Amino acid sequence: MSIRNFIYYGLLSVLMLSCKQVYEPLANGIYFGEAVNENLKKVTIEENGAQTSVYVSLASPMDYDVTAEIGVNSSVLDEYNKKHGTNYKLLPDSYYSLKSNQCIVKAGELSSSMIDIDIKAFDDNLEMAEKYAIPLKLQEASDVDILQPSSSIILLCDKMIVTKVIYSSQGGATGASPTMSYEIQDGEKPIEDLLSWTIEFLVYNESFSLNKHILRFDGLDGKANTFARFGQHSFPENQFQLTLLNLPIHAVTLCEKKKWYHVAVTCDGASVKLYLNGELDVIASHPEPNTKISWKKLAFAIGNPGALSEARIWNVARTQAEIANNMYAVNPESEGLISYWKMNEGEGTLIHDYTKNGRHMNLLKSCIWKDQKFPPEK
Template sequence: MKLSYIFSALLLLSVAAACKKAPEYAPKLYFTDTEQFPEKTLTVDGPSTVGLSVTSSIKVDRDIRVSIETKPDLVESYNQQNNTHYQALPAGSYSLATNNGAITIASGTNRSDVANFSILSLDQFEEGVTYCLPVSITNVEGGMDVLESSRTMYLVVKRTIITQAASLASSRYFRVPGFAADPALASVAALTMECRISVNAFQTANPFISSVMGIEENFLLRFGDVSILNSQLQLAGGLINGRKFPVTSKGSFTTNQWIHVAVVYNGATIALYVNGVLDNYTDAQPGGVNLTDTYSDGFLIGRSAGSRYLNGAISEARVWTRALTPTELQNNLCYVSPDSPGLLAYWRFNGDISGNDVPDLTGHGYSAIANNTITWIPGVRCP
């Protein structure tokens, strides 16, 4: 009898719990497509216009008037919070067209009309600088709340760079002998190698290797090997304190397409990135990468181990003594300030040379020395 009573009581409690209403969430407003990430990136090569709008999480039953306003003063705090290095858009280079400072979500819909954001002129833009203009929701008429994480949209504006690149065809390559001469580089605790390349053709003869940059048997970014596709990216070696941690890309790549490739060692993992997006990684160990290693001519760009050349072209190659974040990689595909913290060496390969040496823009003196007369490829656009 007692067990029957207990069972009945438990049954009533479970029914009561099931009948409780699910929590109700108030509808929210947010800048369209920023509910997950507040940035919207625009790449421009002249005057252009893009529409901005606000979205409601439900269809509204009355007109909702949303006031928006540019907030260039927020750029500095955003940089500090996100480890970015944006500059405020130059005054006079843009406009934001609204209906008396507002946009409206009409009754029966869930998206507003558009406010036209326009880049009017690039005259004040500096090459390689990434600009930002925050736009905030400042007032709502109609009784709806704003999703606070999306109250402000950060318009990130990049100017297309048109430059030259160095051909690596016909067995051309570059040496960086300055690394071997610097004892401070014998054990680098964190490292990023990155560059922008285009491949004319992947190697079809054994061992099917097209070398990008680095040191053979130590820390070498390359395509192909006997055990992988000739078009797969690989960090070969990955030598940390006597132990190797190689990693290979999940996918393969096509010819005649400009891509940004990077390898990042942070003391715990070695990761491959393509166009700033993580492709694959492997667990590693704390220690140091030896950039002074002179095996097979030391640090090379476009070649390794005798005749493992890259048949292609290169632009924007850099080596850092710190692990860049994905955001940093994505924002710096085309250019970075030569005085950026942790930037060890920077070669633009844009035709600015001294003899046959491509200068290291950091001022550290790690010139990239060509093995032959450099052939330049004009009209290379980035991004």
């Protein structure tokens, strides 16, 4: 054999070996079927409790039954809370039961049957404003590997909240004709020097028309530095718009009438983010980076005929996970929460601030309260 042929066949052998390594099939593995894209599953706990289920899947079928053991693992929840800055608590085991702790994938199949999980109705022994979860993890499996990225799933247990919301059919503007407002009096400390902050509220519109205000926060100079409305002139009437220090920020998502939206605006001194129903909608650069903001007068308006609920101000920029997991209620003693109006009074003209800061708003228009469930029915 010539030197040239020797080199040729040697290189060919190397390439064949490399291809064998690249295309060799991966070992089979088992995982939670619903945890492929996200290791979370939300469950709404209604007045009669709730039922949900989980199942496991294989990467490819086997010619024999595969059994997997599942169990509750608190460290999974601890890791999630640490990563996302949340405070989910482990739901006491007296409030739920697993039909079985074994999932069996039959020979020739890819997925197991459903394992039902019954969750009891929450009662007064559980704190209403606290968030609870059931963290499940694959503990053992017969003759296959456990695929770690999808080896756990957290059941986020959201209690159905029955409350009252404030409703008006009049509409109005937060500047000239607000629905409710609070103004810091002489000698009282204003909300000031906030580099990072978050504003949240729930809003419902029966219908839309242009230039319908929703909030206006005035600075120490008496001028609006934070302003929001639906339907800025020449823009769609169902488009939410925030203006911060004269920078207009328009939502990408257009809102639908007769549907509840959770709106959250966060600022970290460098960027401003708008979230709708817990989903990031817009990111904008801060108009004046590292500028601290102050508010002396706070006003909300039900601009379009509709309702408001759960308005909050924080002195921190909330994360997406914190926003999405606490849209309908929070603990009034939460760190960073500096004003919290549930707007659930049901009577009277005082809208209570549930934080210790006591910035109670005065109701300035004739409104009614309506019964409402959160999460809202779709």
